[in-house]
Amino acid sequence: MEPLEALARTKLSNKRVIAVMSAKGGVGKSIISALLSLSFSSSRQTTLIDLDIHTMASTKLFGLEGKVHEVNKKGIVPFSFGKLGVISLGGIVKDRYVVLPGSNTRDVMQSLIAYSDVGEIIVFDLPPGLGDEVLLLEHLTDFTPIVVTIPSKVSVKVVEYLLRYLKERGKRPVLVVNMAYFDCNGKKARPFGGMDYVKNVSEKY
Amino acid sequence: MEPLEALARTKLSNKRVIAVMSAKGGVGKSIISALLSLSFSSSRQTTLIDLDIHTMASTKLFGLEGKVHEVNKKGIVPFSFGKLGVISLGGIVKDRYVVLPGSNTRDVMQSLIAYSDVGEIIVFDLPPGLGDEVLLLEHLTDFTPIVVTIPSKVSVKVVEYLLRYLKERGKRPVLVVNMAYFDCNGKKARPFGGMDYVKNVSEKY
Amino acid sequence: MHEWSVAEGILRSVIEWAKENNLDSVRKVKVAIPSFTFLELDILKEAYDTLKRGTVLEKSSLEVVYKDPLFKCRNCGNTFNLNQVLGELNEVREEFGEEYPLHLVPGLAPAFIKCPKCGSNDVEVSPQDITIEEVEVNGTAGSSG
Amino acid sequence: MHEWSVAEGILRSVIEWAKENNLDSVRKVKVAIPSFTFLELDILKEAYDTLKRGTVLEKSSLEVVYKDPLFKCRNCGNTFNLNQVLGELNEVREEFGEEYPLHLVPGLAPAFIKCPKCGSNDVEVSPQDITIEEVEVNGTAGSSG
Numbered sequence: 186m187e188p189l190e191a192l193a194r195t196k197l198s199n200k201r202v203i204a205v206m207s208a209k210g211g212v213g214k215s216i217i218s219a220l221l222s223l224s225f226s227s228s229r230q231t232t233l234i235d236l237d238i239h240t241m242a243s244t245k246l247f248g249l250e251g252k253v254h255e256v257n258k259k260g261i262v263p264f265s266f267g268k269l270g271v272i273s274l275g276g277i278v279k280d281r282y283v284v285l286p287g288s289n290t291r292d293v294m295q296s297l298i299a300y301s302d303v304g305e306i307i308v309f310d311l312p313p314g315l316g317d318e319v320l321l322l323e324h325l326t327d328f329t330p331i332v333v334t335i336p337s338k339v340s341v342k343v344v345e346y347l348l349r350y351l352k353e354r355g356k357r358p359v360l361v362v363n364m365a366y367f368d369c370n371g372k373k374a375r376p377f378g379g380m381d382y383v384k385n386v387s388e389k390y
Numbered sequence: 391m392e393p394l395e396a397l398a399r400t401k402l403s404n405k406r407v408i409a410v411m412s413a414k415g416g417v418g419k420s421i422i423s424a425l426l427s428l429s430f431s432s433s434r435q436t437t438l439i440d441l442d443i444h445t446m447a448s449t450k451l452f453g454l455e456g457k458v459h460e461v462n463k464k465g466i467v468p469f470s471f472g473k474l475g476v477i478s479l480g481g482i483v484k485d486r487y488v489v490l491p492g493s494n495t496r497d498v499m500q501s502l503i504a505y506s507d508v509g510e511i512i513v514f515d516l517p518p519g520l521g522d523e524v525l526l527l528e529h530l531t532d533f534t535p536i537v538v539t540i541p542s543k544v545s546v547k548v549v550e551y552l553l554r555y556l557k558e559r560g561k562r563p564v565l566v567v568n569m570a571y572f573d574c575n576g577k578k579a580r581p582f583g584g585m586d587y588v589k590n591v592s593e594k595y
Numbered sequence: 596m597h598e599w600s601v602a603e604g605i606l607r608s609v610i611e612w613a614k615e616n617n618l619d620s621v622r623k624v625k626v627a628i629p630s631f632t633f634l635e636l637d638i639l640k641e642a643y644d645t646l647k648r649g650t651v652l653e654k655s656s657l658e659v660v661y662k663d664p665l666f667k668c669r670n671c672g673n674t675f676n677l678n679q680v681l682g683e684l685n686e687v688r689e690e691f692g693e694e695y696p697l698h699l700v701p702g703l704a705p706a707f708i709k710c711p712k713c714g715s716n717d718v719e720v721s722p723q724d725i726t727i728e729e730v731e732v733n734g735t736a737g738s739s740g
Numbered sequence: 741m742h743e744w745s746v747a748e749g750i751l752r753s754v755i756e757w758a759k760e761n762n763l764d765s766v767r768k769v770k771v772a773i774p775s776f777t778f779l780e781l782d783i784l785k786e787a788y789d790t791l792k793r794g795t796v797l798e799k800s801s802l803e804v805v806y807k808d809p810l811f812k813c814r815n816c817g818n819t820f821n822l823n824q825v826l827g828e829l830n831e832v833r834e835e836f837g838e839e840y841p842l843h844l845v846p847g848l849a850p851a852f853i854k855c856p857k858c859g860s861n862d863v864e865v866s867p868q869d870i871t872i873e874e875v876e877v878n879g880t881a882g883s884s885g
């Protein structure tokens with residue numbers, strides 16, 4: 186085993202690990218990861234690790250743009266909000282864009298995990314797609330998947346790929362439906378459609 | 391040069407090539423690619439090539455789920471809607487999920503382009519991120535970028551990375567703002583916030 | 596059927612290489628193709644011989660060698676070869692027919708071939724692309740990069 | 741400073757390997773590190789010697805070799821070495837200071853190093869990771885995969 190792989194595994198072992206994922210982009214993975222980890226942190230030391238290395242949304246949601254992680258003997262020091270620590274590539278590259286061949290993303294994500302100084306609960310904010318982020322996490326640990334969708338046909342159909350994959354890998358994901366409606370003067374407006382596709386897929390998986 | 395690379399370049403040479411992109415997911419890249427290519431096809435032979443190999447949204451938007459591309463001497467035959475042809479990995483893997491290490495995405499995208507039987511105008515629907523899809527297209531051709539965002543802070547900040555990158559590469563992108571407002575009984579509701587972030591960034595680039 | 600496109604790609608890449616090197620006639624082209632694509636040699640050669648007319652490759656012959664892939668699982672470290680996943684491969688071929696996904700897009704291999712030891716799709720495949728191995732020009736052999 | 745984490749990773753991977761192979765004492769560990777990370781040898785060795793206590797590596801020494809990366813541009817085919825991009829690299833080091841991005845995350849290299857010929861970020865870097873090259877156990881040398 187490689188040193189960084191061994192280290193990354195150690196960081197996740199005997200921890201509660203949650204992966205907020207979706208294959209589809211823009212459904213609210215980052216905002217849900219943020220809220221979820223904030224809520225866990227009310228009682229337990231929690232670390233949010235942002236694996237979306239191109240968007241680094243957590244730095245924007247927590248107002249960390251341009252801030253740089255300190256590094257000490259224990260590794261990368263998370264940005265701290267009470268008992269919540271936030272780790273993002275944004276804290277390593279500042280506000281630079283990260284353009285990167287696909288063959289490098291796995292190594293970058295693994296380094297982030299390996300060097301993080303983590304708490305008892307770890308929440309991963311995943312990028313869209315069905316690639317290295319999922320394969321790497323599977324390799325490193327037995328995570329609990331939280332799958333996010335919006336009610337639209339496109340999103341639900343894409344999320345169904347992920348649900349099918351996770352099921353085949355023996356996992357039981359929790360499905361979260363975001364942006365289900367919008368409060369339009371007390372009435373529920375549904376810009377992304379009704380709940381038919383969601384109902385259908387949640388019965389299947 | 392490799393054979394597939396040579397072929398992919400040939401397919402794009404002397405064509406009008408448009409890349410609908412955004413780094414951010416879920417902002418409407420796929421729906422805008424679909425509408426844009428449909429509108430071009432009213433006058434010219436147009437091909438929409440769906441490069442988002444994990445979501446394959448174009449098959450969902452055009453009702454092509456489970457359909458398989460025919461292949462003839464000219465390559466992959468697009469699904470045809472009048473003068474519009476649609477090419478998607480969905481037409482090769484049917485409705486199977488595509489889980490794939492990042493090191494393979496470039497080859498897959500290049501194969502799709504190389505084997506496509508294309509028209510005069512080619513519209514690419516890109517996945518989110520800032521990776522192989524952008525690097526590969528830059529390598530193959532001089533495309534016109536259409537950058538899509540929603541008004542939210544997170545989206546605009548992420549899109550700014552892409553705008554900065556494209557500018558450094560000498561490109562002049564067109565910025566499209568999607569989901570700007572929602573018609574709530576004749577009043578404009580703005581679930582993703584006002585246009586401040588967009589204004590700011592569009593003045594800068 | 597996309598063997599015609601493959602032939603076109605081979606010809607175009609060699610034509611370009613010949614142009615860059617100011618060569619006006621090519622005798623032989625040797626290409627290597629991943630064996631799991633099951634490209635049809637007859638069709639490929641027919642396409643090559645048809646499409647080469649009028650180019651610097653007009654008098655050239657095509658030699659094809661098949662490269663057997665080696666798979667390495669990044670999840671459990673297991674390395675395996677084509678024979679160990681032939682069953683899986685044949686299932687895919689049966690389901691999809693002639694133009695099956697790995698025939699057309701060999702880069703998709705990890706999406707269809709799981710590690711026989713641990714079941715993971717986290718598989719490295721090498722080699723997975725069609726390459727020009729050798730070009731013979733008037734008796735001398737070179738390599739088009 | 742993350743040299744302490746690197747040392748921990750090296751120790752953990754060898755401890756695990758030793759356990760799998762029923763070895764109860766290791767004499768020497770040789771690791772290879774990409775030179776462009778500019779890891780600090782003193783700190784790494786200090787960390788190693790501190791953290792090894794109480795493990796099967798207690799009596800082991802650490803040898804470090806630096807691997808010079810080779811870069812290959814997928815856009816124009818150009819290959820280049822570290823010397824050809826030292827200027828660029830030093831700019832990044834100056835901007836970010838000690839814990840500069842490629843020190844911490846060598847996999848980020850293509851995001852910071854452009855091809856000197858064509859300016860593309862589409863660059864393959866090899867090698868880019870820290871590897872165990874050799875482990876010496878009671879006079880015999882093996883390799884932990």
Ligand SMILES: Nc1ncnc2c1ncn2[C@@H]1O[C@H](COP(=O)(O)OP(=O)(O)O)[C@@H](O)[C@H]1O
Binds near residue numbers: 213214543544545
């Ligand atoms: N329930 C919601 N109501 C309003 N805006 C939302 C909601 N959920 C997410 N958003 C906004 O939608 C955009 C996409 O959410 P984000 O968390 O970035 O998605 P993802 O991480 O899946 O790409 C962001 O601008 C976010 O602030």
Ligand SMILES: Nc1ncnc2c1ncn2[C@@H]1O[C@H](COP(=O)(O)OP(=O)(O)O)[C@@H](O)[C@H]1O
Binds near residue numbers: 211419568
């Ligand atoms: N202007 C719009 N009004 C309502 N729904 C929209 C609009 N634009 C996009 N959508 C919906 O939002 C979701 C995301 O759009 P999509 O085109 O898939 O984004 P992307 O390709 O950027 O990920 C889809 O369900 C789509 O149908």
Ligand SMILES: [Mg+2]
Binds near residue numbers: 311
């Ligand atoms: Mg996100």
Ligand SMILES: [Mg+2]
Binds near residue numbers: 517
């Ligand atoms: Mg899309």
Ligand SMILES: [Mg+2]
Binds near residue numbers: 497724
């Ligand atoms: Mg290749």
Ligand SMILES: [Mg+2]
Binds near residue numbers: 869
């Ligand atoms: Mg590696």
Ligand code: NI
Binds near residue numbers: 598
């Ligand atoms: Ni074929």
Ligand code: NI
Binds near residue numbers: 839843
């Ligand atoms: Ni350090």
Ligand SMILES: [Zn+2]
Binds near residue numbers: 712713714715
């Ligand atoms: Zn395996």
Ligand SMILES: [Zn+2]
Binds near residue numbers: 817855
């Ligand atoms: Zn170059």
